Amino acid sequence: MLLHLPWYLIIKIKISMNKKIFFVVLMFVTSLVFIACENGVVNEPNDPITTPDKEVSDKSDGGNKPNTEEQTFVVVALPSSSYMGEVEIEGVGRVTDEKNERYNDSIITLTAKESENCSFYCWNDGKTDNPRTDTIGKIGANFVAIFFGKDAMGNVYADLGLPSGLKWATCNVGADSAYFPGSYFAWGDPIPNFAWGDSIPYDWENYKWRKEFFDRTDTIVMEKYNITAEDGDKIKVLTPDDDAAHEDMGGDWRMPTRSEQIELVNECTWEWVENYSFFVTEGSKRKEIKTGKKGYKVIGKNYSHIFLPMAGRCVGKSVVDADTDAYYWSSSLCADDKKAACIYFGVTEVKWDKEFNRCYGFSVRGVFR
Helix, strand or coil: CHHHCCHHHHHHHHHHCCHHHHHHHHHHHHHHHHHHHHCCCCCCCCCCCCCCCCCCCCCCCCCCCCCCCCCEECEEEEECCCCCEEEEEECCCCCCCCCCCCEECEEEEEEEEECCCEEEEEECCCCCCCCEEEEECCCCEEEEEEEEEECCCCCEEEECCCCCCCEEEEEECCCCCCCCCCCCECCCCCCCHHHCCCCCCECHHHCCCEEECCCCHHHCEECCCCCCCCCCCCCCECCHHHCHHHHHHCCCCECCCHHHHHHHHHHCEEEEECCCEEEEEECCEEEEEECCCCEEEEECCCCCEEEEECCEEEEECEEECCCCEEEEEEEEECCCCCEEEEEEEECCCEEEEEEEECCCEEECEEEEC
16 A cells, blocks of 8 residues: 555655656545545544444543433441341342442332341331331432340340440349339449338448448448558459349349440440430331430440430439439449449530449449450
C-alpha cells in the first residue's frame, strides 16, 4: 500500500511523473486515506471511540446517577449474638455482613430464629414483629435481632458485645423484672436486711463484718476484707460466699468488679429513659407495656441492652432518693477498706469512680463470663 512506502520512494516517484500522472496518483492516495478513516483503521492517539445514542450508567459511588427504575439497597440482618440465634431473610437479597453488596428494590421478610435457651426480644429499631415484613429502598437498612439468653437456673442475661465477653443479667438481684429495684445489700453481706421480719438498719452497728464499733466512724475496724491493719486478711475482692449475686443466682454468677463496671460505662451507650417499657406475648402478637419507671438503657455496640432502674439506696431503715439516684455495688474493695466501689448515676450523670461505706444498702446486678 502506498501509505506504507518510504518517504524517499514517494519523492522519487513524484519527480519522475509528469503532471497528469502525478495528479492521478495523488487522487488515488487521498481516496485510500479517506476509506481507512471511515473504517476506523486510523485514529488519533488521544481520540476516544464513542458510540452515539448509547447511555452509559455508572452505579459506583461518585459515578453517574443510576437509572431511577433500578433502586439499589444494602441489607444487613444479623443477630445481636450469633450463638443465641440467627436471622433468615426471604425476598431479593440475602443475609450479609458486607456493606457494599447491593440488591434490587424488594419486599423482604425477616425471621429471628431462637437457639436453645434463648429468646427473641426485639429488633434494633424497637419493633417486635417476628417475622417482620419491610419494603427496602435504595437507601438501605440495617436489622439486628436482639436475643436474651437464659441459663439452666432460669436467669436471663444479655450479651452486650463487650470486649471482655462478660454477660450481664437483665434484672437486679431480688427482682423478677428489669424495672424492679430488687433487694438492697450491704457490701459483703449476701442477705438483705429487709429480708428479715423486722428490717435491720443499714448502718455500722449492724454491719456484718465490723470487728469493733465505737461512736466515731474512724475507729471502726473490719473483721474481713481488711487491708489497712497489719494483721488484716488483705482480701480485696468479695469471695463467693459473701457475693450477693453468686449466692442468689448460683453457678458462675457473681458481682462485677470495679474494672468490669468501668467497661460497662465506657463500651456502651447510656440512654436516659423516663418511662421504661417492655414487651409481652399475647397469642401471636407482642404487646408493649409501659412501666412509668425511670433509669438508664445501657446499649452495647451490637444493639443488645440492659435496663438499670433508679432504685435509690438504703440508709438506716429508709430507702432514699429512689426516683433520682441509683447505686450498684461492685465486688471491689477501696483503699480505705471501710468503703467499696460502685456505679452511681442520676438523671444527668453516670459515675463509675464512686466509693461508699460498706454498710449502706445498694442494688446488685449479676454478671458471668
